[in-house]
Amino acid sequence: MTLSEANQDYLKAIYKLRAHGTVTTQALAERLKVAPPSATAMIKKLAALQLVTHTPYYGVQLTPTGEKIALEIIRHHRLVETYLTEVLGLGWDQAHIEAERWEHILSEEVEARMDAALGSPTRDPHGAAIPTLDGEIAVDSWTRLSDASGGENLIVRRVSDEDTELLGHLREIGLVPGARVAVRRAVGAEGTLHLEIEGTAQVFGIAPARFVYVETLSDP
Amino acid sequence: MTLSEANQDYLKAIYKLRAHGTVTTQALAERLKVAPPSATAMIKKLAALQLVTHTPYYGVQLTPTGEKIALEIIRHHRLVETYLTEVLGLGWDQAHIEAERWEHILSEEVEARMDAALGSPTRDPHGAAIPTLDGEIAVDSWTRLSDASGGENLIVRRVSDEDTELLGHLREIGLVPGARVAVRRAVGAEGTLHLEIEGTAQVFGIAPARFVYVETLSDP
DNA sequence: TTCAAATGTTAGACTTAGCTAAAATTCCTC
DNA sequence: GAGGAATTTTAGCTAAGTCTAACATTTGAA
Numbered sequence: 356m357t358l359s360e361a362n363q364d365y366l367k368a369i370y371k372l373r374a375h376g377t378v379t380t381q382a383l384a385e386r387l388k389v390a391p392p393s394a395t396a397m398i399k400k401l402a403a404l405q406l407v408t409h410t411p412y413y414g415v416q417l418t419p420t421g422e423k424i425a426l427e428i429i430r431h432h433r434l435v436e437t438y439l440t441e442v443l444g445l446g447w448d449q450a451h452i453e454a455e456r457w458e459h460i461l462s463e464e465v466e467a468r469m470d471a472a473l474g475s476p477t478r479d480p481h482g483a484a485i486p487t488l489d490g491e492i493a494v495d496s497w498t499r500l501s502d503a504s505g506g507e508n509l510i511v512r513r514v515s516d517e518d519t520e521l522l523g524h525l526r527e528i529g530l531v532p533g534a535r536v537a538v539r540r541a542v543g544a545e546g547t548l549h550l551e552i553e554g555t556a557q558v559f560g561i562a563p564a565r566f567v568y569v570e571t572l573s574d575p
Numbered sequence: 576m577t578l579s580e581a582n583q584d585y586l587k588a589i590y591k592l593r594a595h596g597t598v599t600t601q602a603l604a605e606r607l608k609v610a611p612p613s614a615t616a617m618i619k620k621l622a623a624l625q626l627v628t629h630t631p632y633y634g635v636q637l638t639p640t641g642e643k644i645a646l647e648i649i650r651h652h653r654l655v656e657t658y659l660t661e662v663l664g665l666g667w668d669q670a671h672i673e674a675e676r677w678e679h680i681l682s683e684e685v686e687a688r689m690d691a692a693l694g695s696p697t698r699d700p701h702g703a704a705i706p707t708l709d710g711e712i713a714v715d716s717w718t719r720l721s722d723a724s725g726g727e728n729l730i731v732r733r734v735s736d737e738d739t740e741l742l743g744h745l746r747e748i749g750l751v752p753g754a755r756v757a758v759r760r761a762v763g764a765e766g767t768l769h770l771e772i773e774g775t776a777q778v779f780g781i782a783p784a785r786f787v788y789v790e791t792l793s794d795p
Numbered sequence: 796t797t798c799a800a801a802t803g804t805t806a807g808a809c810t811t812a813g814c815t816a817a818a819a820t821t822c823c824t825c
Numbered sequence: 826g827a828g829g830a831a832t833t834t835t836a837g838c839t840a841a842g843t844c845t846a847a848c849a850t851t852t853g854a855a
Contacts, residue, residue: 443688468663
């Protein structure tokens, strides 16, 4: 079975949106930047291929086969991202954009070579887990930087690659996997965070902090 | 102007078929494995984009812009082919198949990185010239192994990558760029060539020998 | 030089994946 | 629980690129 790029993009998007098991048409349409009817149409096709189950008006869910395929694509994406940054020296944001295209055309053979060249990495440059060849993926239990209450000592474990622009910014200010962060002061829902990143003071918005996952070293 | 993969494939095919300046619909259709009407339709689109000129019933020709784009794609292809064999260790035939897909999605940025990693190569693994960034390409004046009359000492300069299967075979028997070949005996049109490749005797068909380009070291 | 074969083009249909407009359904508020 | 708002789906169109069948043109052989 050969799936079109569009098919693959939808499966990947459903996978990434599937926090509560089921994904709405609108969420899918937004993420893929298509109109809702386009998403409905594709959902039907994927359902016919048994890659998703669809309850009209109530959302879509990946079948085990669909999930496996989504994980393959994500593996490709993250492996390529890692390769492009580690071996060819591209920036994170550039690598992410490239990987969006490469993920669809990567053969098993080249995948294996890149994997070997990188020493079978388990994390991509932003700290996201790279699924294994047989579709296993590590489950992270980190918290979001936006949930910090103030006073914690944290270590950045992962930054989401969903917002390309943000990605570049995070890197600039040093909010990268492995960075140590102290939260000096946290302000409410619409507020800001006062951070010390590797010893440098920074004021950071709550909104982008939702995309930074951290491990807590010491609580306030 | 962003061209579709199909557009790019046609431009590349026209470039490769353009030995006598003009390319027939049939030749194009055959090379791309599509029906002739499909080729006609695409020719019209490319003509509307000013990438080719079309004289109905008399063939198609690249405009300077069309040729430049074709050369960009060929540069991508050959650079990728070189990268995949030299850096990732793929076989020639495998690399060629991969490059057919990669050539369409390679960004200028990654192209530049691969070029640098390889030390700006001028030839791909089969000996074909890699066009420069500004669309210059070396013109080869080598002869075909099939034209050998017997008694020559030759050096292989290039093997055509058009026939994927043949490519693998040529490599196995050592008919690769740089190989020294002595032609012991040549037989007529439908016949065979008796070769000595790097000292090893081989009988080789005239047909596949058309895909091997050689430089003559000494005439009979 | 004529006419059949080969080649090329036109006509019309199909598939994929997108769109807008309108209808159906669910959700939410009062 | 009724009704408007939000969401989802259906209906119908479009564009790219493919196909087959039919028509047009060129070529080549008698």
